[in-house]
Amino acid sequence: MIAAGLLIEAGERQRAGRPQKLYRVASERFFVQAELRKGTVGAQLSKMLRVALEHEDQSTGELFYFDGNRWRVEKAYDPLASVEDRQHDLWAFIRLSATQRRELATEMEALLEKYTSNQSLTAPRSLVRFASVSLPPEFD
Numbered sequence: 001m002i003a004a005g006l007l008i009e010a011g012e013r014q015r016a017g018r019p020q021k022l023y024r025v026a027s028e029r030f031f032v033q034a035e036l037r038k039g040t041v042g043a044q045l046s047k048m049l050r051v052a053l054e055h056e057d058q059s060t061g062e063l064f065y066f067d068g069n070r071w072r073v074e075k076a077y078d079p080l081a082s083v084e085d086r087q088h089d090l091w092a093f094i095r096l097s098a099t100q101r102r103e104l105a106t107e108m109e110a111l112l113e114k115y116t117s118n119q120s121l122t123a124p125r126s127l128v129r130f131a132s133v134s135l136p137p138e139f140d
Contacts, residue, residue, distance in 0.1 A: 058085040093139075096132070104132055 001023075003005040008026045037050065059075040077086050096104065105110040108130035 002047060093135075101134075108132070 002009070005026055007023040009021055010024040011022045013022055014020075059077055059079050061076045063074050063076045065074075074091070075086070112128065112130065
């Protein structure tokens, strides 16, 4: 990420053994060309997301079901599992027009803004990811 110009070394923190380097983002906004992303940031970010989504996940499996209108996928947990041990992950295969997809994207951005602007600095960090992807025809 340093080589890509995304991070800047911001100092060091002394720890037992060798010092730990501290980094900060180089900017609040970035543009990474797709051909550069394939071998660097995209692959690494995908790996980090995969690890984060699977990290200490206490689910017993995934529940796939048709709710009468559309297929849904939800994580299944032991009823005694605490809220902190649950990964809140909801999926649905739905048909959206271009207008509906834009509306959904706007609503996702508003939710993300709501929670990033009202963060508790003492709460544990969470990975929050919203996504909407058009599927190729073979998924019909």
